[in-house]
């Protein structure tokens with residue numbers, strides 16, 4: 268019996284939600300937890316899983332009780348600094364500093380204000396032609412592949428490179444180095460997944476140190492010759508005469524922008540595509556009408572169902588009662604945005620891809636409160652602009668008959684497909 272099947276019937280205290288199969292396929296377990304144990308202590312990890320919409324929102328809104336500063340292994344991925352080889356590798360890099368995502372106000376706000384401007388509506392509007400051009404270029408390459416008789420992998424060929432290309436242009440990284448950004452993002456995500464073995468952990472540490480040295484060199488360049496990019500904003504940030512950020516602080520901010528933005532947006536792309544394939548009626552209605560409002564609905568409903576940032580850590584700063592359970596001071600908790608977004612009390616028939624939901628605005632895929640996603644408007648724009656291009660050029664999406672169906676990756680924090688084989692037809696223009 269698979270762990271997913273077991274989790275449907277066995278007593279709750281025998282379930283470990285951190286089991287890789289349940290991290291990959293949490294839907295059934297989430298339904299059960301919301302009904303039977305909305306605040307559930309996993310006896311293996313000791314983490315409190317908070318799964319109902321109302322509880323997750325109240326956690327996210329109360330940053331004083333639920334801190335984002337996590338000390339110990341949870342905040343450092345799987346890094347075990349008792350391992351001398353790991354400590355030696357990491358000793359060649361820069362120390363981890365808690366900045367936006369892993370910091371609390373007022374410090375969190377201080378860091379965030381240095382980069383908020385880069386994601387202003389004006390900047391994002393100006394970015395639209397570049398997103399459109401990148402989407403068109405990637406589709407051209409997909410068509411070249413099919414012309415050569417090769418199959419298309421939507422994750423590799425579109426969903427991953429699009430946000431990577433856009434964020435690289437904003438950070439100020441040359442396009443020739445995209446493969447490095449991809450490798451470093453994977454290293455950070457591997458660490459976060461809590462699923463790496465020792466070799467994987469050591470390799471991730473080497474890649475992260477390489478990332479740090481690459482960016483420190485670029486940061487020195489921007490200190491000497493500022494440009495109009497995020498790198499320059501971060502290294503030269505000094506508001507009201509404050510000290511500029513040091514290298515470790517800058518690296519923390521850059522890694523968050525890179526990691527928080529790439530994998531999540533790629534997952535939103537692949538899952539939207541899968542939802543379109545699995546819901547031909549909704550897909551047809553989008554072909555009939557993909558005006559601004561309908562594309563917006565599709566993106567919001569897809570973000571609700573997919574919730575790429577499924578779980579985020581919090582630490583209780585005091586004993587606190589939530590959902591009838593007392594969470595003790597210092598306990599680690601998961602604010603489960605993915606489970607909240609499928610709470611039937613807020614979103615009736617939560618697994619249905621319903622473009623006409625009247626409360627799409629309530630979805631919490633980008634979090635809530637002070638940590639609400641820095642890149643929410645950027646991701647939304649990338650998804651909307653790209654799907655407009657996709658609908659104009661491609662149609663009849665399907666999974667190729669000769670390839671395995673896509674699976675979700677086991678990851679403690681993120682939820683996304685491991686691959687997304689795709690067949691399609693080209694839209695015939697009259």
Ligand code: HEM
Pocket residue numbers: 327335367368369375379523524525527528529531532535574575576579580604631632633634635637638639640641642643645646
């Ligand atoms: C579909 C794509 C995305 C999803 C689902 C997503 C999800 C989230 C969520 C749930 C949070 C809140 C975390 C918490 O409460 O602890 C968050 C914060 C954050 N996101 Fe995103 N994100 C996405 C795209 C991006 C992009 C493109 C960027 C890069 C610009 C980005 C950068 C950040 C940063 C820096 C934070 C921390 C903000 C803070 O703590 O002040 N995200 N994101």
